[in-house]
Amino acid sequence: MGKTCTELFEGMDCTIIGNADDVVEGIAYRSDQVKPGDAFFCIVGFTSDGHTYAQDAIDHGAKVLVVQRKVYLADATDVTEVVVSDTRKAMAEVSANFYDHPSRNLQLVGVTGTNGKTTTTYLVEHIARVAGKRTGVIGTVGTVIGDVHEKSAHTTPESPDLQHLLARMRDARCDVVAMEVSSHALDLERTFGSQFAVTAFSNLTQDHLDYHHTFEAYFEAKARLFGKDYPARRVICIDDKWGKELLRRCSEAGDNVITTGFDRSAQIHPKDVAYYPTHTSVTLNVRGSYCEFDHPLVGKFNVENIMCAFAIGLQLGFPVQTVIDALREAPQIPGRLERIHTPHDGGVSVFVDYAHTPDALEKALGSIMALTPGRTICVFGCGGDRDASKRPIMGRAALAADHAVVTSDNPRTEDPGAIIDDILAGMTEGAGRYDVQPDRRAAIAHAISLAKPGDSILVAGKGHEDYQLVGDKVLSFDDRVVAREELERAFGEGAAE
Ligand SMILES: CC(=O)N[C@H]1[C@@H](OP(=O)(O)OP(=O)(O)OC[C@H]2O[C@@H](n3ccc(=O)[nH]c3=O)[C@H](O)[C@@H]2O)O[C@H](CO)[C@@H](O)[C@@H]1O[C@H](C)C(=O)N[C@@H](C)C(=O)N[C@H](CCC(=O)O)C(=O)O
Numbered sequence: 001m002g003k004t005c006t007e008l009f010e011g012m013d014c015t016i017i018g019n020a021d022d023v024v025e026g027i028a029y030r031s032d033q034v035k036p037g038d039a040f041f042c043i044v045g046f047t048s049d050g051h052t053y054a055q056d057a058i059d060h061g062a063k064v065l066v067v068q069r070k071v072y073l074a075d076a077t078d079v080t081e082v083v084v085s086d087t088r089k090a091m092a093e094v095s096a097n098f099y100d101h102p103s104r105n106l107q108l109v110g111v112t113g114t115n116g117k118t119t120t121t122y123l124v125e126h127i128a129r130v131a132g133k134r135t136g137v138i139g140t141v142g143t144v145i146g147d148v149h150e151k152s153a154h155t156t157p158e159s160p161d162l163q164h165l166l167a168r169m170r171d172a173r174c175d176v177v178a179m180e181v182s183s184h185a186l187d188l189e190r191t192f193g194s195q196f197a198v199t200a201f202s203n204l205t206q207d208h209l210d211y212h213h214t215f216e217a218y219f220e221a222k223a224r225l226f227g228k229d230y231p232a233r234r235v236i237c238i239d240d241k242w243g244k245e246l247l248r249r250c251s252e253a254g255d256n257v258i259t260t261g262f263d264r265s266a267q268i269h270p271k272d273v274a275y276y277p278t279h280t281s282v283t284l285n286v287r288g289s290y291c292e293f294d295h296p297l298v299g300k301f302n303v304e305n306i307m308c309a310f311a312i313g314l315q316l317g318f319p320v321q322t323v324i325d326a327l328r329e330a331p332q333i334p335g336r337l338e339r340i341h342t343p344h345d346g347g348v349s350v351f352v353d354y355a356h357t358p359d360a361l362e363k364a365l366g367s368i369m370a371l372t373p374g375r376t377i378c379v380f381g382c383g384g385d386r387d388a389s390k391r392p393i394m395g396r397a398a399l400a401a402d403h404a405v406v407t408s409d410n411p412r413t414e415d416p417g418a419i420i421d422d423i424l425a426g427m428t429e430g431a432g433r434y435d436v437q438p439d440r441r442a443a444i445a446h447a448i449s450l451a452k453p454g455d456s457i458l459v460a461g462k463g464h465e466d467y468q469l470v471g472d473k474v475l476s477f478d479d480r481v482v483a484r485e486e487l488e489r490a491f492g493e494g495a496a497e
């Protein structure tokens, strides 16, 4: 299925030095993963410069090098070099060409925002299925093609991996693909060259300031999904100022937009909501008509996600009744406010949730506390090698619980004790209302030992993850499994009185 350089770079601003009729068999951006006949894209990264791996790529069989500056290759005269101004952007465009633009044969939905992307994409997949479509999902929990689930390294894959996935989805005859689009992906051009049917925005709150440095830069990265590179029908939640700013820009550009939110000026907003431990009853005002239904997701923020998915369903052209029927039976999203069921729980409700930002932690806690007759205990930590400035803010947010147990998340290459110290800097007003236990299993067990019937425990931060990243090790660890084991140990048949 190879293509020549001429075909792959058609219409692009580039200089081809060498044989433009060379056939490229594949696309690579890591030198050690190059296969014979591949084009290797030299990317100037944050830690190293891909141009310095050109020789390694050739040693692995690269036939074409795509570069931002010409690499001098004394002993490799049969290698073609293509000079472009931005190798990441060129890689995205060439990848889409290589796989014959699979997104043009699908209805691709892109969801961006700090929180709610995974939840919304799963809801959109479910709505599309109920509407009789074949579906795909790309995001944090992994990739789903029809009924086949695969793990993935990134929320939004690198462009050659993304286009390959979309091609597999096209070949599997998927009609609708719901994809999470991270701010990193937009900034690093992973989605460039993809054609979206709908792009949606959930919210913008603090995260990833290690990468973007300022809220404005973080917003501008997200806003790209609503700019000239990505024409599409739009869905915008206007509950925060960033959503309102995005709406202003899209309206100015004459886009087809559906707005959602608790804000009463949104085209889809709630008239009434009643929250229960097992479900939520909503009456939505959908552009002037009332739609009343129960859905199984709990918590206020999930009403926002439900409205966003509702609007995406309408933008995809599904009938209102189909969307409602689907949302009534919405699936449990893995590790999102997931209630742990065990034969013996001592009357204690344990929820595992992926809240790993200040806003998510505040909202997840608030949602659980509103449904809990007793006390709420929060077990949480923060990831290493990620935005450190959110740590004390998450510490402060956790003090909304009756008690907190501060533990480790994925420390990665950082010292777990130092991450915990950063968190504790935000908890100075909570003396006596929190404990520290760096071992995550022991922290969960400790929270269970503190709980009485009617109490809830929120285990936050890792959700669906079935691993813990400690140093360069990937340890097996799943909050849901550990919580179940520790509940059984505490309340099961052999438990000490
Ligand atoms: C911050 C970030 O996103 N970094 C990405 C970036 O890494 P980098 O610039 O540091 O790459 P580098 O190590 O300097 O290498 C430069 C080039 O040389 C190549 N190289 C390097 C070594 C070698 O031996 N041979 C070789 O060819 C690399 O493949 C690369 O093409 O480019 C790499 C390859 O293109 C990505 O894998 C890497 O993602 C890293 C691993 C990452 O952890 N990203 C996270 C933060 C991320 O993207 N997260 C978002 C989700 C966020 C959210 O919403 O919560 C996501 O979409 O997953």
Ligand SMILES: Nc1ncnc2c1ncn2[C@@H]1O[C@H](COP(=O)(O)OP(=O)(O)OP(=O)(O)O)[C@@H](O)[C@H]1O
Binding pocket: 113, 114, 115, 116, 117, 118, 119, 120, 140, 155, 180, 202, 203, 301, 302, 304, 305, 335, 336, 337, 353, 354, 355, 356, 359, 360, 361, 363, 364, 463
């Ligand atoms: N609309 C929302 N507003 C605020 N918080 C939310 C919202 N939806 C979900 N959350 C909280 O954020 C956590 C992550 O939700 P979800 O996985 O859907 O978001 P995401 O945007 O995909 O996150 P990530 O950036 O890590 O991929 C949830 O576990 C919940 O605590």
Ligand SMILES: N[C@H](CCC[C@H](N)C(=O)O)C(=O)O
Binding pocket: 140, 155, 356, 382, 383, 384, 386, 409, 410, 461, 462
């Ligand atoms: N997509 C998020 C995941 C964070 C999950 C949390 N468990 C952590 O490791 O920090 C990120 O890359 O920031």
Ligand SMILES: [Mg+2]
Binding pocket: 117, 118, 139, 140, 141, 155, 180
């Ligand atoms: Mg996600």
